[in-house]
Amino acid sequence: MKRPAPSGKRREDLQLVDGSKVAVIGGGPAGSFVSYFLLEMAERSGLELDVEIFEPRDFSCVAPKGCNMCGGIISETLVQNLAAEGINLPSTIVQRGIESYMLHMDIGSVRIETPLQEKRIGSVYRGAGPRDLKTSKWGSFDNHIEQLTVAKGARVTRERVVDVSLNGGRPKIAVKGGRPHSYDLLVVAVGVNSAVLKLFSENGQGYKRPETTKTFITEYYLGEETIEKTLGDSMHVFLLNIPRLEFAAIIPKGDYASVCLLGESIDKELVQSFLGSPQVKACMPDDWVSDPRSCQCSPKISVGAANRPFADRLVFVGDCGVTRLYKDGIGAAYRTAKACATTAVFEGISEADFRRHYWPVCRSISTDNSIGKLSFAVTRQIQKWRFARRALLRMTEKEQKKAGSRRDMSQVLWDMFTGSAPYRDIVTLAMHPRFLARLTWEMAVSASPFTRSKN
Amino acid sequence: MGKGDLGRTYSDGEVITRQGDVGDCMFVIQQGRVQVLVEKDGVETPLRVASEGEFMGEMAIFDRDERSATLRALGEARLLTIDKKNFLKRVHKDPSLAFRLVQTMSKRVRDLSDEVARLKVNVERE
Numbered sequence: 219m220k221r222p223a224p225s226g227k228r229r230e231d232l233q234l235v236d237g238s239k240v241a242v243i244g245g246g247p248a249g250s251f252v253s254y255f256l257l258e259m260a261e262r263s264g265l266e267l268d269v270e271i272f273e274p275r276d277f278s279c280v281a282p283k284g285c286n287m288c289g290g291i292i293s294e295t296l297v298q299n300l301a302a303e304g305i306n307l308p309s310t311i312v313q314r315g316i317e318s319y320m321l322h323m324d325i326g327s328v329r330i331e332t333p334l335q336e337k338r339i340g341s342v343y344r345g346a347g348p349r350d351l352k353t354s355k356w357g358s359f360d361n362h363i364e365q366l367t368v369a370k371g372a373r374v375t376r377e378r379v380v381d382v383s384l385n386g387g388r389p390k391i392a393v394k395g396g397r398p399h400s401y402d403l404l405v406v407a408v409g410v411n412s413a414v415l416k417l418f419s420e421n422g423q424g425y426k427r428p429e430t431t432k433t434f435i436t437e438y439y440l441g442e443e444t445i446e447k448t449l450g451d452s453m454h455v456f457l458l459n460i461p462r463l464e465f466a467a468i469i470p471k472g473d474y475a476s477v478c479l480l481g482e483s484i485d486k487e488l489v490q491s492f493l494g495s496p497q498v499k500a501c502m503p504d505d506w507v508s509d510p511r512s513c514q515c516s517p518k519i520s521v522g523a524a525n526r527p528f529a530d531r532l533v534f535v536g537d538c539g540v541t542r543l544y545k546d547g548i549g550a551a552y553r554t555a556k557a558c559a560t561t562a563v564f565e566g567i568s569e570a571d572f573r574r575h576y577w578p579v580c581r582s583i584s585t586d587n588s589i590g591k592l593s594f595a596v597t598r599q600i601q602k603w604r605f606a607r608r609a610l611l612r613m614t615e616k617e618q619k620k621a622g623s624r625r626d627m628s629q630v631l632w633d634m635f636t637g638s639a640p641y642r643d644i645v646t647l648a649m650h651p652r653f654l655a656r657l658t659w660e661m662a663v664s665a666s667p668f669t670r671s672k673n
Numbered sequence: 674m675g676k677g678d679l680g681r682t683y684s685d686g687e688v689i690t691r692q693g694d695v696g697d698c699m700f701v702i703q704q705g706r707v708q709v710l711v712e713k714d715g716v717e718t719p720l721r722v723a724s725e726g727e728f729m730g731e732m733a734i735f736d737r738d739e740r741s742a743t744l745r746a747l748g749e750a751r752l753l754t755i756d757k758k759n760f761l762k763r764v765h766k767d768p769s770l771a772f773r774l775v776q777t778m779s780k781r782v783r784d785l786s787d788e789v790a791r792l793k794v795n796v797e798r799e
Contacts, residue, residue: 259769297679297753298756299770301701301753302701302770302773303770303773306725306753309677309679310677313677314676315676315677315678315680334756335681336754337678337680337681338680356677442676446676451676556767
């Protein structure tokens with residue numbers, strides 16, 4: 219049954235009806251997911267929508283033409299959520315299924331196995347691969363999701379949006395050399411690295427982009443066989459006492475290893491200090507030297523929430539709205555995109571509708587990020603104190619060796635590194651008296667002169 | 674198993690879950706086919722064959738009863754496990770996540786009604 223176009227009251231006017239036109243700026247995961255779920259929800263409720271995605275990049279191209287600059291991990295939670303939504307990720311997209319995490323510290327390394335002994339984390343490329351890609355064996359994740367959206371009925375316009383007008387009534391957007399067109403709803407899903415955001419910061423709507431920090435990502439070619447022998451099916455995370463380095467990971471992909479660094483003002487010196495550390499050398503092939511010609515980028519990532527990410531007929535989803543701190547950005551894009559689509563189809567497209575039904579999802583992510591900041595502050599202290607690192611290692615090693623034992627520390631680390639659980643759940647588990655008692659005991663043992671001399 | 678394959682691969686004939694076990698998860702078939710069997714008095718009766726994309730063992734999500742059927746890989750099959758606890762937590766926050774599952778269960782109720790009707794007609798004819 220078609221929903222009739224309401225007329226009269228303004229509140230009723232701010233609804234999607236049959237034939238409503240939706241423009242989505244940005245075709246990455248947030249833009250594709252919001253388009254997918256808008257069309258999915260509309261189909262469920264018998265509504266016909268016209269969804270147009272504006273994305274100048276072709277994700278089937280190799281970097282930087284098709285890349286979205288990201289570590290490229292699909293979390294355990296997202297893999298399961300997508301499967302429940304009927305979106306299964308084929309092995310032509312997933313470069314490698316991750317079955318364990320290796321935690322490396324200066325005092326040793328420990329493997330943390332996946333709780334179910336099953337590969338439920340996927341490493342992907344957002345585009346077709348790095349610029350020095352020799353043979354294209356896998357497809358792009360972003361292209362895959364975009365194609366699912368196209369199959370649902372969305373149109374993709376490969377043009378850059380150069381003008382946005384929000385002056386009353388319906389939003390108007392124009393592409394380069396084109397005339398402005400008006401839409402019933404405008405969804406902005408451009409991340410935090412796009413110049414398009416400037417168009418919104420200056421138009422008086424009140425939008426303020428989230429705070430950002432710089433990351434460093436490099437793709438090193440190792441070859442599939444070497445990856446198998448060295449990194450295997452594990453994601454390698456590093457807690458090293460290197461000043462300004464918050465978090466570092468090496469992610470095995472098909473033929474490449476992605477090195478991702480997070481921290482304060484990452485520069486060449488910090489990168490060299492990390493790559494030259496014995497822990498990194500131990501993970502990489504014996505004769506490996508970092509190739510300066512490798513595909514690399516320093517994208518900004520969001521570490522805060524945007525101010526006023528919605529208005530009448532306008533909403534920001536994904537990174538340019540809010541995302542999870544350091545982890546599971548694609549998972550946050552899925553959550554915000556779905557909340558946006560559900561609100562738009564079932565509730566309305568007014569500022570009040572988005573505030574009431576969309577904002578709580580953003581706020582819950584944002585609140586969780588505050589707890590995440592606290593968790594990372596604790597991690598920083600552990601990085602600094604050798605006895606704390608030793609306690610963490612001992613506790614994890616014991617849990618991993620003993621079958622059937624409670625694996626509280628392993629669970630905390632697994633959730634912290636994989637982004638599988640909200641930071642709130644991690645802190646709740648870490649604040650449990652049983653966990654604190656065990657950690658305190660291990661710290662005391664690690665700090666004792668006897669243990670120190672033994673080590 | 675390919676390097677990019679998510680989930681767990683079961684070899685031909687391998688039991689995925691057994692009737693009578695208490696389940697705390699459901700499965701989504703990623704690749705291959707799965708035979709659904711009911712065992713009674715030591716006799717196995719094949720009910721149907723499920724294929725790629727289908728949900729399996731979903732009743733465990735909603736009740737605490739024992740598994741009502743045995744699932745066995747028909748040829749090599751790859752399945753992704755969805756944890757009950759985490760799934761229900763997410764459904765609580767986003768009820769629409771359960772839509773496809775409800776859709777699947779609704780289709781199964783319809784298929785069962787058709788099957789019951791067909792059997793009744795057969796019994797009456799005899």
